[in-house]
Amino acid sequence: MYMTAWPDFKAGDVGGFQSKAFIKEYYEPSVAYMFNTGAEMEYFEKIFENEDVLIYELR
Amino acid sequence: MDSYGVIFINKIKGLGFNGFVSILHLVYALWLVSTALRVLANVHVVPWYVMDIIFISSGILLLIGISSLVMFFNFVKSAQIQRILASSNIVLTLAFFWYLSQILISGESQITVFDKPFNSYGFGIISLIIFTTILAVPNIMAFFSKPIEEKNKRFIAAVVLAFIVSLTSLGVYYTYLGNQREVLLIEEMPGDAGYRLYGLDQNVIDTSSFGPFEYQYFLDSNSGTTGHPITAGAYEAIQFLQGEESGSVLGWWDYELDIKASGKEPVIAYASEEIKWSVGRPSELYDTFESNEKVMDVSRFFTATSEETASDIAGKYGARYVYISRDR
Numbered sequence: 001m002y003m004t005a006w007p008d009f010k011a012g013d014v015g016g017f018q019s020k021a022f023i024k025e026y027y028e029p030s031v032a033y034m035f036n037t038g039a040e041m042e043y044f045e046k047i048f049e050n051e052d053v054l055i056y057e058l059r
Numbered sequence: 060m061d062s063y064g065v066i067f068i069n070k071i072k073g074l075g076f077n078g079f080v081s082i083l084h085l086v087y088a089l090w091l092v093s094t095a096l097r098v099l100a101n102v103h104v105v106p107w108y109v110m111d112i113i114f115i116s117s118g119i120l121l122l123i124g125i126s127s128l129v130m131f132f133n134f135v136k137s138a139q140i141q142r143i144l145a146s147s148n149i150v151l152t153l154a155f156f157w158y159l160s161q162i163l164i165s166g167e168s169q170i171t172v173f174d175k176p177f178n179s180y181g182f183g184i185i186s187l188i189i190f191t192t193i194l195a196v197p198n199i200m201a202f203f204s205k206p207i208e209e210k211n212k213r214f215i216a217a218v219v220l221a222f223i224v225s226l227t228s229l230g231v232y233y234t235y236l237g238n239q240r241e242v243l244l245i246e247e248m249p250g251d252a253g254y255r256l257y258g259l260d261q262n263v264i265d266t267s268s269f270g271p272f273e274y275q276y277f278l279d280s281n282s283g284t285t286g287h288p289i290t291a292g293a294y295e296a297i298q299f300l301q302g303e304e305s306g307s308v309l310g311w312w313d314y315e316l317d318i319k320a321s322g323k324e325p326v327i328a329y330a331s332e333e334i335k336w337s338v339g340r341p342s343e344l345y346d347t348f349e350s351n352e353k354v355m356d357v358s359r360f361f362t363a364t365s366e367e368t369a370s371d372i373a374g375k376y377g378a379r380y381v382y383i384s385r386d387r
Contacts, residue, residue, distance in 0.1 A: 001311065004334050005358035031369040032361040035383045043370040044381060048299045052292025055300065056381040058373055 002026065076203065083197040085131040091124030091194075098176050099232065104240035105257055105277040106286030109179050110233075112162060116180045118229050119155045123148050123194065125225055129218050130201060140215065145201035152198070156191040163187065165336050245276070249301070253281040254320040259288065278316050289317065293384065297321045306379025309360060312349065314382050326376045327357050 002009050002017075014021040027033050034041055035056060038049055048055035095117040102113050126144045159182050167183035172190050175182050182190065240257065248254035257277045274288030278297075289297075300308070300321035307324045310317075315328035330338050331351040353376070360372040373381070 001358045002362055004331075005355055005362045026362070029364045030361065031363045031366060034366075035361075035381060036385065041366055043366040047303075047380075048296060050292045050295055052290045052385050053296035054383040054385070055296060056383070057303075058370065058379055058381075 001032075080197060080200045080203075081131050083200065084127040087194075087197050088124045088128035088131060091120045091127065094173075094176050095121040095124060099229075102236060104236050104243065105259075106279050107240075107281065108286070110236065110240075112159075112180050114229065114233050115158060116155065116176065118226070119151050119158075120176070121225055121229070122222065123151050123155075125221055126151075127197065129221070141201060144218075145198040148198040149195055152191050152194045155194065156187060159187055160184070165338050243277075248297075248320040249322045250319060252319065254316070255279050256294065256320070278320055280316060280319070287313075287316065293317060296382075300380070300382075303380070307377055308380040308382050309357060309373055309376070309378040310382035310384075311357065311361070312354070314384055317384075318382055323380065325382075326378050327353055330354065 002011065011017045011022060014025060016022065033039075035044075035054060038046060038054055040046065041056070043059055044056040045059050046054065047057045098113055098117050102110055104110055126148050130141055130144055159180055163184055164181040165183075167186055168178070168181065170178060172186045172193075175186055175190065243257040243260065244255060245258045246256040248256065255278075257279065259275060259277055273290060275291050276289050276294055277286065278289050278293075279286035297317055297320050300318070300323055303323075305323070307326055308318045308321075309326045312325070312327045312330055315325045318325040319328070327349045329347050329349045331354040332348040333351045334354065335348070356372050356375065360369050363369040363372070
C-alpha cells in the first residue's frame, strides 16, 4: 500500500515493512494504524467492531 | 558380458525412430493421465473459477494423455490416423496454452514447472511456455514417424469410445462437484452478481493450499472477482453493513467482495494495472482494473498521517464508510 501511495517509497531503506523503524516512523502515525487499533477518531465514528473487522462512518 | 545399462541402450537403439517416439508417447501418457487424475481427485468446489480452471486444464491433459497412449499402442495401425492424433494433440496443446495464458499468475513461484498443475495450474508466462513446449515434443516427432499401414476400423471405434467415455466422466464428475457445492450453500446475498456464501467443510479447511486455516466460510460470486474464504467475524460485518443506509465504502480492493455482498459499493473493486504484479491471479482474468489515480488515492487515505487528509480523500469519492479487516 505504501509503495502504491508513494511509488518512490523504498521499505528497504528502513529495514523492510516488518522493521521497528518502519512501524515507528510510518505505520504508527498513519490513519491505517488508528483504524486497525480501533481508536476513537475525530473525523470518523466507529460503528462496528469485532475480532476480525472494524467499520467506521464519516462523521 | 554387457551390463544391463548397455543392453538397455542397445535395445533403445534397436527400436529406431518410430520405437523411440512410441516409448516417448507412453511416458507422456502415464505422466499426463496420472497428473490430470491426481489434480482432479483433489478439487475444491470453491472458488468456482478455480474449479473451472482445473477441469478445463486437466481435461485437456487427459485427452492428450489418452491420445498419446493410443499412439504408443499403435492400435489403429494407420500413419494417417497417427498424424491426425498428433495434430489434434498439438491443437489441444495450443488450446491449453491459450486458455491458461488468459489467467496467468503475476509471478513465477518457486515450484517446478511440473508441479504447476497441482497448484491450480498457476503458471507464469515462462513456465507456461516451457510446459506447453514439453507437451508438444512427442506429437511433433510423431509427424516424422511412419507406423505400419494396417488400418483397423475396430480400434478407431475404440479410440473414439475412449474419448467419449473420458469426456462424459469428466462432465459427470463436474456435475457431482457442482451439486456438492450447492449442499455447502448457506446464503445467497443481495445483488445481481450472484454473491454466495458457502460453509466450508472440515476437509476444505484442513487441506487448503493455504494450510489449515480459521475461515469458516467462503464468499464467491460469478462477477469479476476471485472469491475468498472469510471468517465468522467478517460474515457478521457483512450482515451489519447490509442493515446500514446506502453509501460507498472505502477499503482496500481485496475486500470488494465483502463490501458488494453487503449491498454497498466499494470505492475500488480491483487493483490498478500498475500494481497487478501484487495480485495472485491478476484481475486480467476479467481484464478489469481501476484507474491508478483512484487506487493511489485509497492508498494515500490509509497511509495519511492526518485524519483531515484522509477525510478529504473520502469526500473526493463520496465515501461514507470505511471497511477494515484485521484477518487478511
